[in-house]
Amino acid sequence: MQLPLFPLKLYLLPGGISTLRIFEPRYVRLVKMAMASNEGFGLCMQTDDNLCHFGSRVVITDFDQMPDGFLGITVRAIDKFVINQHWTEDDGLIMATTSIIPNWTPTEIKYIDRDLSSGLQMLFEEYPEHAAHYPQPDFEDMAWVCQRWLEILPLGTEQKQWFMSRSDHKAALSFLHSVIDEELKK
Template sequence: MQLPLFPVDIYLLPNGICKLQIYEQRYIRLVKLATANHHGFGLCMKIDDNLCHFGTRVIITDFDPLPNGFMSITIQGVEMFLINNHWQDNDRLYIGDTSPVPNWHRKNINFIDQNISDNLQHLFQQHPDHASYYPEPKFDDITWVCQRWLEILPLEVNQKQWFMSRNDCSAALSFLHSVINNHSTSK
């Protein structure tokens, strides 16, 4: 699938939600393309000046014009993808030939993983602005919980890319257990 690409330092996974401010002409065109094609656009990251291999296809769920002439859009992650090839149009908008990567399957939380979910719920309580993006959080789905943690943790781009290349949330869950358990014992 060909998608317009938005390289940005935001890590968003399927079902993740965030807001972006759009002000460059090429990204205003990206918004127009994304709403016309009904497929959305690709959110991807860069290392140095190179696009990363994995990204997330997102759809625009809301938009608002801002007083400064910018546009605020709310986006939601749909599926991960692999960039097979990419190029830039005359206005420097990236276009990518992408292949979907299977989403991680929903997985009910079990007793041993409850601490990971409880800590995310606590974090959401401390940051109600972020929590407001998720009126129906899925704290009983460990895949959803892992994805939200990966989005907010300050990880290196290559770490984020590595997690995206996994077939399920197992590696992320193992990583989160070590991070959260180490944080809890260091208090």
């Protein structure tokens, strides 16, 4: 699949929702392309000037004119991809051919994992502005819970890329238990 790319520090996994401000002409073109194709665009992280290998395909779910005149868009991540090849067009917009990576399979929460889910629920209660992005949170799906935790934890780019490359949520679940269970013991 060929996608226009938006390199950002934003880490969004399937099911993740965020808002973006669009003001550069190349990204206005990206929005137009995404709306015309109905395939969305790619969010990808970068280190220095190098694009990371993995990213998320997002679709635009809402948009509005912001008070400062810029375009505000709300995006939802649909799936993950790996970049096969990329190039920069004359206006600076990065395009890429990508291959879709299967999403993590929804998984019912086990008793042992309930603290991870309830901890995320408490975080959503503490930060209602973030929770507002998720009118129908799925605290019963462990894959969804893991993805939301990974999006908000202060992890390095390499760690985030590694988790994104995984075929299921098990490594993330193990990692989250080690981090969050330790925090709960304090």
